[in-house]
Amino acid sequence: MHIIFPIKDYTKFLDFQFAFHAIIEEENHFTVFLQSDDDQLNLMKKVFPEAQIIPDEEIDWLHQSQEHSPYFKNGQIEIPLSEEKTLYLEPGPAFGDASHPTTRLILSLLLPIVLDKSVLDIGAGNGVLSLAGVLMGA
DSSP states (O other): OEEEEEGGGHHHHHHTTOOOSEEEEOSSEEEEEOOOOHHHHHHHHHHOTTOEEEOOOOOOHHHHHHHHOTTEETTEEEEEOSSSOEEEEOOSSOSOOSOSHHHHHHHHHHGGGOTTOOOOOOSSSOOHHHHHHHHTTO
């Protein structure tokens, strides 16, 4: 869902440290994108009575993965890491399934050298490089 707040509430909103996915600032308002959490939503309604709450359309992530992921099999995303190891992900609102060329390149470079090493995945994705590293012995 997303919530539209008057711009005057911006600092007050940040003070509450709500969990959210993104904020878009505009001239007279700002929009916050978040997953529905009833407790958090009820508090927002109390503290910010002027905010407009707009539910998002439900997305069928299973169908989206089935249609767009080359690694979709058996109702999940199955990312082959080696002949013996496969990373399994549930379809959902994550960024990517390791099919992007840069992710595949990093995986091909990471996997042969990761055993008994520390891995730090700094990015804006779903952490698939971290998950792959752990599965391969990091």
